[in-house]
Amino acid sequence: MxxxxxxxxxxxxxxxxxxxxxxxxxxxxxxxxxxxxxxxxxxxxxxxxxxxxxxxxxxxxxxxxxxxxxxxxxxAGSQSGSTHPRHFTIGENHQGEKHGFHETALGVRAYRQELIASNIANADTPGYKAVDIDFQEALRVARSIANTPPLSLATTASGHVQGQAQVGLSPYPLKYHVPTQPSADGNTVDMNVERAKFAENSVMWEFSRDRVSGHFKHMMEMLQSLKD
Structure with missing residues (x-):
């Protein structure tokens, strides 16, 4: 078949x-x-x-x-906060270290300016001792204080408010001026020396201020360009 x-x-x-x-x-x-x-x-x-x-x-x-x-x-990781290798955080660019240095130096310069102004104001005060600071040493102290974490306050009762205490700023080591020609009343202020230090410190203070303000101006211009 x-x-x-x-x-x-x-x-x-x-x-x-x-x-x-x-x-x-x-x-x-x-x-x-x-x-x-x-x-x-x-x-x-x-x-x-x-x-x-x-x-x-x-x-x-x-x-x-x-x-x-x-x-x-x-x-999920890309949506939970992980950043791209080429992304950078605002305020943490490659100039962040320089910006922090000038910001700290600005505060030290302002403190030294107050000391010099106090010396000039007390030029006629009997027994007044002119004081100053070593800028390099004071800057190291200020930067070490800035890197110190704040202290946590202990709460011993339920009604206590939680918070953090900033480490107290220790005074910078003061240097006393030794005059070349001491006065009869014990005042050690030399007006010529104080005026010269005041002018020099003012120029350096303005330099640090311009560097700090220029950093923020640069950031504002960058944000404005991204917005446009």
Whole structure:
């Protein structure tokens, strides 16, 4: 009996490429078995970009399947505050260290200006001793104080208010002026010396002030350009 077509006989079925798909969906059947499919190439690129894989995307015969969990973690990490390597925080650019130095120097210069002004004001006060500070030494003290963390206040009762106490600023070491020609009343103020120190310190104070104000002007111009 002649065989009936479609019954008892094995039909020849075209081989299906072993390329990956997405979930239960078939992959690209037109690709050859030796090459990667578009889906597997895309999933591999996503896995390399996020540090993990992209599961659910199948892979070709030469590409292993990539897990899906790491990509979701990478996405969540980018939304939870992680920054891009090329991003920078406002106020923390490459000039932040110089800005902090001039800001501290500005305070030390202002304090020294008060001392010199006090010396000039007491030029006729009997027994007054002219004082000054070593700027370099005072600057080191000021920078060490600025880097000291604040103290936490202890609460011993439920009604106490929590807070932090700033470390008290210790006075800078004072230097007493030794006059070349002491006066009869014991006053050690030399007006020529004090005027020269006052003028020099004023110039340096204005320099530090211009550096600090220039830093903020630069930041404002940058923010304005980003807004425009």
């Amino acid at each position: 002649a065989p009936v077509a479609g019954v008892g006989g094995a039909q020849s079925i075209a081989p299906v490429s072993n390329s990956g798909g997405h979930g239960n969906h078939p992959g690209d059947q037109s690709s050859s078995a030796s090459g990667q499919t578009f889906a597997s190439t895309l999933s591999q690129a996503i896995g390399q970009a996020t540090g993990g894989g992209h599961a659910g995307h199948g892979a070709g015969p030469s590409t292993p399947a990539l897990p899906h969990a790491n990509s979701s973690h990478a996405t």
